[in-house]
Amino acid sequence: MRVKVIVTMIVILAGLVIALFGQDAKAPAPVYKASESQTLKLENLQLKAQLAQKDLQAAQAQFQQALVNLTNEAAAVKKANGWPDDTQFDPNTVSFSAPPPKPAAAKGDKK
Numbered sequence: 518m519r520v521k522v523i524v525t526m527i528v529i530l531a532g533l534v535i536a537l538f539g540q541d542a543k544a545p546a547p548v549y550k551a552s553e554s555q556t557l558k559l560e561n562l563q564l565k566a567q568l569a570q571k572d573l574q575a576a577q578a579q580f581q582q583a584l585v586n587l588t589n590e591a592a593a594v595k596k597a598n599g600w601p602d603d604t605q606f607d608p609n610t611v612s613f614s615a616p617p618p619k620p621a622a623a624k625g626d627k628k
Contacts, residue, residue, distance in 0.1 A: 584608065 551559065591606040595613070603616040
């Protein structure tokens with residue numbers, strides 16, 4: 518009985534090895550080649566996409582700098598008007614508001 522189990526396990530392992538390594542013996546996957554004009558058109562479109570990506574990155578950097586400039590100017594406005602440092606600025610509506618109320622201290626936190 519024990520011999521049959523061992524033989525069965527060996528056969529199963531051999532089958533797995535053949536299945537795994539036997540796949541390498543298959544013919545290689547076909548390689549599809551575009552015509553020269555198709556390849557040139559694809560390369561041209563690839564270049565356009567790469568240039569668009571660089572333009573996007575430059576635009577993102579400009580946007581970030583514009584937000585920094587807006588935030589800095591809002592801070593200058595708060596200072597010029599003598600408003601508290603924690604005055605809130607909303608860049609979407611270009612408006613200022615009082616800071617949110619501070620949470621009440623817990624009863625056990627009296628000083």
